[in-house]
Amino acid sequence: xxRQQRVRRMAAAIGLACASAVAQxxxxxxxxxxxxxPAGQRIAxxxxxxxxxxxxxxxxxxxxxxxxxxxxxxxxxxxxxxxQRGSDEHKRDAITTTQFPQPPGMGASWNPKLVQQAAAVQGxxxxxxxxxxxxxxPSLLQWGPQADLARDPRWGRGEEVYSEDPFxxxxxxxxxxxxxxxxxxxxxxxxxxxxxxxxxxxENGRGNSSSDFDERLxxxxxAVPFKMSFEEGGARGVMAAYNAWNGTPMGVHPIxxxxxxxxxxxxxxxxxxxxxxxxxxxxxxxxxxxxxxxAGLKAGLNQxxxxxxxxxxxxxxxxxVSEAELDAAVALKLRVTLRLGLLDPAEGNPYAAxxxxxxxxxxxxxxAVSLRMALESIVLMKNAGHALPLSRPxxxxxxxxxxxxxxxxxxxxGGMAPHTVTALAGIKAxxxxxxxxxxxxxxxxxxxxxxxxxxxxxVVGNHPTCGPNMAKEWTDNGTKPCxxxxxxxxxxxxxxxxxxxxxxxxxxxxxxxxxxxxxVSSFPFTINWSQRHVPAIVQMAHSSQDQGTALAQVLxxxxxxGGKTVSTWPxxxxxxxxxxxxxxxxxxxxxxxxxxxxxxxxxxxxxxTFKYSALRTSGPALAADGAVSVDVDVAxxxxxxxxxxxxxxxxxxxxxxxxxxxxLVGFERVTLKPGERRTVRIPLKASQLAYWNVRRKAFEVEPxxxxxxxxxxxxxxxxxxxxPVLAAGGGTR
Numbered sequence: 001x002x003r004q005q006r007v008r009r010m011a012a013a014i015g016l017a018c019a020s021a022v023a024q025x026x027x028x029x030x031x032x033x034x035x036x037x038p039a040g041q042r043i044a045x046x047x048x049x050x051x052x053x054x055x056x057x058x059x060x061x062x063x064x065x066x067x068x069x070x071x072x073x074x075x076x077x078x079x080x081x082x083x084q085r086g087s088d089e090h091k092r093d094a095i096t097t098t099q100f101p102q103p104p105g106m107g108a109s110w111n112p113k114l115v116q117q118a119a120a121v122q123g124x125x126x127x128x129x130x131x132x133x134x135x136x137x138p139s140l141l142q143w144g145p146q147a148d149l150a151r152d153p154r155w156g157r158g159e160e161v162y163s164e165d166p167f168x169x170x171x172x173x174x175x176x177x178x179x180x181x182x183x184x185x186x187x188x189x190x191x192x193x194x195x196x197x198x199x200x201x202x203e204n205g206r207g208n209s210s211s212d213f214d215e216r217l218x219x220x221x222x223a224v225p226f227k228m229s230f231e232e233g234g235a236r237g238v239m240a241a242y243n244a245w246n247g248t249p250m251g252v253h254p255i256x257x258x259x260x261x262x263x264x265x266x267x268x269x270x271x272x273x274x275x276x277x278x279x280x281x282x283x284x285x286x287x288x289x290x291x292x293x294x295a296g297l298k299a300g301l302n303q304x305x306x307x308x309x310x311x312x313x314x315x316x317x318x319x320x321v322s323e324a325e326l327d328a329a330v331a332l333k334l335r336v337t338l339r340l341g342l343l344d345p346a347e348g349n350p351y352a353a354x355x356x357x358x359x360x361x362x363x364x365x366x367x368a369v370s371l372r373m374a375l376e377s378i379v380l381m382k383n384a385g386h387a388l389p390l391s392r393p394x395x396x397x398x399x400x401x402x403x404x405x406x407x408x409x410x411x412x413x414g415g416m417a418p419h420t421v422t423a424l425a426g427i428k429a430x431x432x433x434x435x436x437x438x439x440x441x442x443x444x445x446x447x448x449x450x451x452x453x454x455x456x457x458x459v460v461g462n463h464p465t466c467g468p469n470m471a472k473e474w475t476d477n478g479t480k481p482c483x484x485x486x487x488x489x490x491x492x493x494x495x496x497x498x499x500x501x502x503x504x505x506x507x508x509x510x511x512x513x514x515x516x517x518x519x520v521s522s523f524p525f526t527i528n529w530s531q532r533h534v535p536a537i538v539q540m541a542h543s544s545q546d547q548g549t550a551l552a553q554v555l556x557x558x559x560x561x562g563g564k565t566v567s568t569w570p571x572x573x574x575x576x577x578x579x580x581x582x583x584x585x586x587x588x589x590x591x592x593x594x595x596x597x598x599x600x601x602x603x604x605x606x607x608x609t610f611k612y613s614a615l616r617t618s619g620p621a622l623a624a625d626g627a628v629s630v631d632v633d634v635a636x637x638x639x640x641x642x643x644x645x646x647x648x649x650x651x652x653x654x655x656x657x658x659x660x661x662x663x664l665v666g667f668e669r670v671t672l673k674p675g676e677r678r679t680v681r682i683p684l685k686a687s688q689l690a691y692w693n694v695r696r697k698a699f700e701v702e703p704x705x706x707x708x709x710x711x712x713x714x715x716x717x718x719x720x721x722x723x724p725v726l727a728a729g730g731g732t733r
Contacts (some may be wrong), residue, residue, distance in 0.1 A: 030045060030046075030049065030068070031045040032045040032046045032049075032068075032343065033069075033343060035343070035344040035345065039335060039338050042338065042343070043331050043334045043335065043338070046065075046068065046070065046334055047327050047330065047331060047334075049068055050065060050068070050330070052313075052316065052323060052326070053313075054067070055323070055326045055327065055330050056309050056312045056313060056316075056326065057309065058330050058333060059297075059302055059303060059304055059312070059326075059329060059330070060303070060304060060307065060309075061074070061075040061141075061303065061305065062074075063333055063334075063336075063337060064138075070337065070342075070343065071138065071337075071342050072138045073138055073140040073141050073191065073336060073337055073340055073342060074130065074137065074138025074139045074140055074141060075138075075139070075141050075142075075143065075193075076126065076139040076141070076142050076143065077142075077143045077144070077413045077415075078122055078126070078142035078143055078144040078180075078413075079102075079103055079143070079144035079145055079146050079160055079195075079413050080099065080100040080101060080102055080103055080105075080106060080118075080144075080413070080414060080543060081097055081098055081099035081100050081122060081414055081415050081417070081543075082097040082098075082122050082125050082126050082129070082139060082142065082415055083097070083413060083414065083415040084096075084097055084129060084137070084139065084415055084416070085415055085416055094416050095129060095135060095137070095415075095416070096359075096361060096415070096416045096417060096418040097122075097125050097129075097361050097415045097416070097417070097418075098121050098122070098125060098361045098366050098367075098369075098370050098417070098418070098545065099370070099410070099414055099415055099416075099417040099543055099544065099545045100118050100370060100373050100374075100543075100544060100545075101373060101374060101377045101540065101541040101542070101543060101544040101547075102159045102160070102411060102414070102464070102522055102541040102542050102543050103145070103146055103159070103160055103161055103162050103172075103541075104150070104158065104159060104161070104162065104163075104522060104523070104541050104566055104567070105373075105374075105377035105540060105541025105542075105544065105563075106118065106162065106172065106373060106377060106541075107161075107162035107163045107168060107169070107172050107566040108376075108377045108378075108379055108541070108563040108564060108565065108566050108604075109373065109376035109377050109563060109669070110168070110563070110564050110645045110667055110669050111376055111669045112171050112172055112174070112175035113175070114369075114372060114373055114376060115172050115175040115176050115179065115373075116175040116176065116178050116179035117179060117369050117372075118176075118179065118369055118370075118373050119145075119175070119176040119177070119178070119179025119180040120179040120180070120182070120189065121179075121360075121365075121366050121369050121370075122142065122144075122179075122180060122190075123142070123179065123180045123181070123182065123189035123190035123351075124189065124351075124354050124360050124366075125360050125361055125366075126139040126140055126142055126189075126190045127140070127189060127190065127351050127352075127354035127355065128354050128355055128359065128360050130355075131352065131354065131355035132355040132356070133355075139190075140190045140191055140340050140342075141190070141191045141193055141237065141268065141336065142180060142190050142191065142192060142193065143193045143195060143239065143413075144176065144180070144192065144193070144194075144195070144413075145162075145172070145173045145176040145177065145192065145194065145195075145229070146160040146161045146162075146173075146194075146195050146196070147161075147169065147170070147173045147194045147195065147197075147225040147226050147229055148160070148161050148195070148196055148198075148199075148200050148201060148225070148241075149161060149163070149164055149165075149166060149169055149201065149221070149222065149225065150162075150163060150164040150169075150201070150523070150566070150567045151164060151199075151201040151582070151584060151588060151589065152201060152202070152576060152579060152588065153494075153497060153523050153524040153567060153568075153569070153570065153576070154488070154493050154494045154495075154497065154573075154576070154579055155201045155202060155203065155488070155493060155494075155523075156203040156488030156489050156490060156491065156492045156493045156494060157200075157201075157203060157488075157489065157490050158201075158488070158522060158523040158567075159411055159464055159489070159522030159523065159541070159542070160195075160413060162225075162566060163566035163567060164566065164567040164568060164589040164590070164601065165566070165589070165590070165591070165601060165663075165664050166220075166221050166222075166224035166225055167224065167663070167664045167665060167666075167688075168566060168664055168667070169224075169225040170224050170225035170227070170228035170229065171228070173194070173225045173226075173228065173229045173233070174225075174228045174229050174232045174233035175233070176192070176233075177192045177194075177229050177233030177234060177235045178233050178234065180192045181233075181234055181235075182350075182351060184349075184350060184351070186339075186341075186348075186349075187339065187340065187341040187348075187349045187350070187351055187352075188339045188340050188341075188351070189351045189354075190340075190351075191236065191237055191268070191336050191339070191340060192229075192233075192235045192236075192237055193237035193238065193239055193268060193270060194226055194229055194230075194235055194237065194238045194239065195238075195239045195241075196239050196240065196241035196242070196250075196272060197226055197238045197239065197240055197241055197250060197256075197260065198211075198218075198222055198223060198226065198241055198245060198250060198255075199211035199213070199218075199222045199241070199243065199245055199582060200241035200242065200243050200250075201582075202243070202493060202579055202580060203488070203489075203490065203491050203492055203493045204492070204493045204579075206242045206243055206491075207242050207274075207278045207282045208242075208243075208244070208249075208278060208282035208283045209242075209243050209244070209580065210243065210244040210245070210246065210247050211243050211244065211245055211246075211582045212245075212246050212247075212582055212583075213245075213246075213582045213583050213584075214583075214694075215692060215694050216657075216691065216692045216694060217582075217583065217584065217585075218245075218692075219692035219699070220691060220692055221584060221591075226238070226260075226264075227264070230260075230264035230265065230266070231264065235266075236265060236266055236267040236268065236335075236336065236339075237266060237267060237268035237269075237270070237336070238260055238266050238268070238269055238270070239269075239270040239271070239272055240253075240256065240269065240270065240271055240272065240275065240301065241272065242272055242275055242278060244283075249275075249278075249279060249283055249285065251271050251272075251275050251276065251279065251296050251299070251301065252279065252285075252292075252295045252296055252299040253299065254299065256269055256299050256300035256301070257299060257300040260300065261300050261332075266300075266332075267332040267333065267335050267336050268302065268303055268332065268333055268336060269300045269301050269302055269303065270301065270302075270303035270304075270305060271296060271301050271303065271304050271305055271306070272305060273305045273306060274305075274306060275305075276289065276292045276293055276296055276304060276306060276308060277289065277292070277306065279292040279295070279296075280292050289308060289311050290308075290311040290314055290315055290320075293308040293311045293312060293315065294311075294315045294320050294321055297312075297321060297325060297329060298321075298325070301329075302329035302330070302332055302333055303333070312326075359418075361418050362418060370544070370545055370546050371546045371549060371550065373544070374540075374544040374545075374546040374547060374549070374550035375550045375553060375554070375559050375561075376562065376563060376643075376669075377540055377541055377544070377550075377563050378538060378539070378540045378550060378551070378554050378561045378563050379538070379539045379540070379561065379563040379564060379565055379603075379604045380536075380537075380538055380554075380561040380563075380604060380605040380606065380607075381519075381531075381537040381538065381539050381565075381599060381603070381604070381605070382531060382534070382535075382536060382537040382605070383535075383536050383537075383605050383607075384535045384536065385535060387514070387516065387535035387536035388516065388536045388538070388554075388555065388557075388607070389554070389555060389556055389557030389607060390455060390516070390555050390556050390557070392431065392556055394454065395431065395435055395454050395455060396435060396436065396454055397435065397436040397437075397438060397452065397453040397454050398427065398431065398435060398436070398437055398438070398453050398454060398455050398456070398457065399437075399438045399439075399440070399446075399449040399450045399452070399453035399455070399456040399457065399458075399508075399512065400423060400424045400427050400437060400438070400439050400457050400459070401439070401440050401441070401442070401446045401449055401450060401456060401457065401458045401459065401504070401508055402441070402442065402446070402458045402459035402460050402501070402504065402518075403441055403442060403459075403460065403501065403504075404423070404459045404460060404461050404520050405422065405423050405424050405439065405441070405457075405458075405459040406422045406423070406424040406425075406439065406441075407422055408420040408421070408422055408542075408543065408544070408545070408547050408548070409463060409464050409465070409542050409543060410464070410465075410542075410543055411464035411465060411489070411522075411542060411543055412464075412465060412489060412490050414543045417545035418545070419545055420545050420547070420548075421545070421546055421547060421548035421549045422547065422548045423457070423459045423518060423520075423547065423548045423551050423552075424437070424439055424548065425548050426547070426548025426549045426550070426551055426552035427457065427548070427551075427552050427555070429548075429549070429552065430552035430553070430555075430556055430558075431556075436453075438452055438453050442501075442504050446458075446504060446507065446508055447507050447508065447510075447511045448511075450507075450508045450511035450512040450515070451511045451512060453512060454514065455512070455514040455515070455516070456508050456509075456511070456512040456514065456515045456516070457515075457516045457518060457555065458504060458505055458508045458515060458516070458517055458518065459518045459520060460499065460501035460502070460504060460505060460517065460518070460519060460520070461499075461501070461519050461520035461521040461522075461542070462484070462486060462487045462488070462520075462521050462522055462523070462525075462542075463482075463484065463487050464489060464522050464542045464543065465489055466482035466483065466484075466487045466488070466489050466492060467482065467483050467484075467487070481495065482494075482495075484500050485498075485500070486498055486499055486500055486525065488522075488523070493579065494523070496573070497524065497525055497526040497570065497573050498525065498526055499519075499525040499526070499527050499530075502527060502529060502530055505517055505529075505530055505534060506529065506533075509533060509534055513535075514535070515534060515535065516534075516535070516536045516537075516538065516555065517530055517534045517536070517537045517538070518537075518538050518539075518540070518551060519537060519538070519539045519540075520539075520540055520541070520542055520547070521539060521541070521542075522541060522542055523567070524565075524567055524568070524569035524570065524598075524599075525569070526569075526570060526571060526572060526573065526598060527598070528571060528572075528598060531598060531599075538551070538554060538555070538561070539565075540563075557607065557640075560606055560607045560608060560640055560641060560642040560643065561604070561605075561606065561607070562604065562606060562642060562643025562644070562645060562669065563604050564602050564603060564604035564645050564647075564713065565599055565600070565601060565602060565603045565604060565713075566601070567589075567601060568589060568590045568593055568597045568599075568600060568601045569597055569598045569599035569600075569603075570593075570595070570597055570598060571595065571596060571597055571598040572595075574595075575587070575593065575594070575595040575597070576588070585658060589601070590602075590662075590714045590715075591660035591661070591662075591663060592660060592661075597715070600713045600714050600715035600716070601664075601713065601714040601715075602645070602647050602664070602711065602712075602713035602714045602715075602716075603713040603715070603716075604645070604713070606638075606642045606643070606644070607638070607640045607642060608636055608637075608638030608639065608640040608641070608642040608674070609636075609637045609638040610634055610635065610636060610637065610638075610642075610644045610672070610712070611634070611635045611637045612632055612633070612634055612646070612710055612712075612718040612719055613632070613633045613635070613719070614631070614632065614633045615630070615631075615632050615708065615710055615719040615720070615721055616630075616631050616632075617629065617630055617631070617684075617708070617723060618630075618631070620724070621723070621724040621725065621726050622684070622686050622689075622723055622724070622725050622726070623686060623725075623726050623727070623728060624686050624701035624702075624703055624725060624726065624727055624728040625686060625701075625728040626685075626686055627683060627684060627685045627686060628683075628684050628723070629681050629682070629683055629684070630648055630666065630681070630682045630683075630684050630708060631679050631680070631681050631682075632646060632679070632680050632682075632710050632719065633677060633678070633679050633680075634646055634670060634672065634677065634678055634679075634680050635672070635675075635676070635677035635678075636672035636673060636674055636675060636676050636677075637675075638674060639674050640674060641671065641672065641673045641674060642671070642672065643669055643670065643671050643672075644669070644670055644672060644712075645667060645668070645669045645670075645712075646667060646668050646669075646670065646680045646682065646710060647664060647666075647667045647710070647711045647712070647713065647714070648664070648665055648666035648667060648682045648684070648708065648709070648710060649662040649663060649664055649665065649708075649709040649710075649711055649714065649717070650662065650663055650665045650684075650688075650689060650706050650707065650708060650709070651663075651706065651707035651709060652689075652702075652704075652706055652707075653705070653706075653707060654702075654704035654705055654706075655691070655702055655704065656702065656704075657691055659691065662707075662709055662714060662717075664714070665684060665688045665689070666682035666683065666684055667682070668680045668681075668682055686701045686725065687699065687701065689701055689702075689706055689725065701725065701728075702725065703725055703726055703727045704725060705722045705723060705724050705725060706722070706723050706725055707720055707721070707722055707723070708720060708721055708722070708723050
């Protein structure tokens with residue numbers, strides 16, 4: 001462990017110990033230790049007691065003031081599980097934590113309630129690691145969710161985000177924030193730090209690239225998940241993106257102070273790693289690091305991921321930064337300390353007690369949420385001739401083939417799971433000892449295994465870190481391409497959407513026509529050949545600790561898959577605009593795409609069938625300042641229980657401005673028994689129909705009819721009807 005990190009952890013531990021003593025009533029010599037005082041008064045007292053050096057120190061990820069008994073709330077990556085991999089190559093101090101599927105998999109559940117439960121698991125584990133006597137490692141500011149959008153399937157970090165759709169991504173991000181922070185009126189379970197504000201969806205050249213688009217797209221697309229997470233979820237932290245928006249780097253963009261802090265109420269605004277250095281080295285915007293650090297502070301940054309303490313001291317000495325500016329920056333972070341209850345007695349804070357007992361990631365509750373998330377994330381892409389589910393009694397031998405058949409891959413923002421179940425292990429466990437399992441990775445051995453088996457399951461996909469030699473590839477700083485051009489990750493965009501391993505699928509299918517393709521992937525692939533020829537295709541995201549268990553339950557019919565795609569899967573790369581074209585109106589995402597996709601947004605099959613009927617609304621019209629309920633009857637017309645994801649889209653045929661052909665505005669995942677029928681009610685606010693009026697600098701709802709559409713996907717609309725929209729006050733609410 002580097003000396004600087006050892007010192008930081010020691011200081012944080014001392015701060016935790018001092019705070020524990022205060023919480024137990026051993027010392028209470030300062031007003032800030034009185035929880036009955038208003039937050040502003042407590043913070044003012046802390047600032048009066050802090051030295052300038054301590055204030056500068058607090059602009060790092062260590063927010064402790066050991067001298068005053070103020071602990072650090074710490075930091076941890078956390079977009080699909082708390083990351084505590086350890087600080088050295090031997091992982092001596094690593095901590096296992098519950099690991100969920102990557103965010104595209106969580107998004108594929110189309111179940112925000114489940115995402116909220118997963119985030120609560122993650123928050124509880126952060127509390128335990130922070131407060132338990134065994135660990136005492138501050139992990140309460142968790143860097144997640146990722147609120148960016150999967151604008152382009154070639155983006156290397158598409159594995160980190162929920163969807164290409166702003167409403168779906170915003171709904172999931174909001175749910176994650178709510179689960180992470182909890183619902184207590186005074187205290188947070190943990191604190192969320194949204195990444196990366198804003199419009200960060202290219203890796204090549206990201207250090208000084210500019211995402212260029214107009215004001216309408218800012219408000220109607222790119223900012224939507226962030227806005228929802230702040231205003232509806234209660235998020236109060238954000239990390240600025242590397243890129244610029246229309247030429248101005250996000251780390252120094254005026255919108256941080258005017259909107260993110262001024263209107264959304266952000267308390268922690270963080271730089272990304274190396275981002276301050278990029279302002280001088282790549283953007284060449286400032287003459288030196290000191291000038292860049294000062295610019296960031298004045299723009300609203302109050303957390304630096306790199307060390308710039310000397311630069312801040314020099315700036316303070318020369319007068320380019322005042323102590324009042326330091327106070328304003330530190331005061332916001334101290335509000336997070338108070339919201340987490342770190343200066344208060346444990347009584348009354350339900351989250352402070354999450355430090356006793358066995359490790360929570362070993363509990364049945366956390367395991368159950370993990371397995372449920374893995375199951376609901378699986379998407380049945382194709383199922384010709386009812387090839388799935390597989391019949392156990394008919395199988396005497398099975399081939400489990402492929403480079404991902406016997407592995408569960410972590411990614412750069414995943415942690416170490418307490419257990420992992422590979423596809424091979426899951427299938428073996430599901431079938432028991434009486435069935436022969438022939439395993440092969442690839443090549444002639446794979447063909448031999450397929451020929452020798454009743455059925456073949458071939459597990460293919462991308463490697464989420466571009467290959468096993470992760471450390472070296474990271475030091476290449478994005479200059480070395482991935483070994484497989486279809487792979488991508490942070491620092492590297494994908495060179496192709498083609499699946500290199502589709503050649504293996506072809507060989508296996510030729511050897512055994514009863515082949516199931518399992519695609520474990522972080523993003524879409526153009527698997528046109530497989531879609532035409534392979535009987536059944538199942539898709540799931542990487543990094544779930546229960547990957548193999550969930551897959552086996554789907555393959556053998558113990559669970560009926562109900563997941564849906566979260567992005568458009570293009571049929572060809574030629575359907576995509578240039579990578580750096582951030583104007584999605586030019587044909588990007590299902591909102592504006594022009595060609596027929598391989599798989600549309602919202603696609604996903606089931607082992608049963610559903611019928612939709614009786615689309616209706618709670619009122620005859622929608623007032624521009626009102627809301628209605630949209631009801632539809634859904635019936636399971638098959639012989640198997642299953643989940644229907646009812647998707648509500650809106651079209652704008654009479655709009656005076658360019659709008660998407662259809663846009664998702666609501667959805668509900670509902671479980672139905674065979675023959676069961678249920679009314680699904682989806683709320684619709686008129687504000688969801690608004691466009692950004694550039695002249696008025698405000699959202700505006702047009703008093704013109706819209707078209708309501710209920711679909712099984714964005715391309716499979718089952719029912720539709722018009723809905724009049726009236727001027728404010730002119731309709732039902």
